[in-house]
Amino acid sequence: MTRTLYLISSAAPPARHVDAGIRAAQARGWDVCLVLTPSAHRWATEDAEGEVEALRALTGHPVCHQYKLPSQADVLPAPDAILSAPATLDTLTKWADGHADTLALGLLTEALGLPIPVIALPYINAAQAQHPALPRAVATLRRAGVRVLLHDAQEPEGFTPHPPKHGNVTAYPWAVALDALPIAP
Template identity: 85%
Template sequence: MTRTLYLISSAAPPARHVPVGIRAAQARGWDVCLVLTPSAHRWAVEDAQGELEELCALTGHPVRHQYKLPSEADVLPAPDAILSAPATLNTLTKWADGHADTLALGLLTEALGLPVPVVALPYINAAQAQHPALTRAVTTLRGAGVRLLLQDQHEPDGFVPHQPKHGNVHAYPWDLALEALPATP
């Protein structure tokens, strides 16, 4: 039986390489549904000709980025797990504060009240990691049951923030996040 993974990607450089994460999840037996933040969606539309169509073909599902109308049917199956990757400072802090002003944040905030495992793999730089709102967000999200993969005493193998302007998107640890998800049957 295939299980459904919602991959929620924020506008950080690894989002430009989201097919790597999708293929890795599919290789582990997940049916992947991609949800983009509005900025990540803009990147896919404006920066890459045909990228949205390629992502739809890769997942077999529409790529969602905005709320549907109440009269419209859901086009994605219900998730068995949720992965927020890459998760930006903006996504993490707004999520922790309960904001739901985008579809991506709405799904993430709702997930905290559902019996669904949630993993978050950040992509932030060392300067952003010093912002006081991050510590509060990490504490809040972990307290709500999110497996937040940011390197510290709780996640010694988690994501290590890079120096500003020196991130390596090719080294983004998609496998770390996928290993944190429950095994598929």
């Protein structure tokens, strides 16, 4: 039995290498469906010709980035788990406040009411980590059952914010997020 993972990626530099996360999840037995925020989708279509098609071929599913019409059928199977990675400051704070103005946020906000694991692996810099909305958002999401993998006493293996303009996308810890998911059969 294959289990389905929704990988919801925000517009942060690791999204340009989301194929690494997809392949790592697939190697662990997950059927991966990719959902991009509108900005991440724009990066994939404007910065790299053919990237969305390559990601569709890699996952075997359409790469979604906007709501479908109510009359349209769902194109993705139901998720067994959701991973928000990379999760930006914008995504975390909007998600915690219940915003659902994009497909990515709509799926994340709805996930809080589903009986499935939900993991968030941020990618933020140290200046963004100082924003007063971040601790509140992380606390809200954790209380709602989301495992937010941001380095602190609760998540010592979580993502550690980097100095502005000095992030290392190739060191983005996809494995930490995948280790937090249940083992796929």
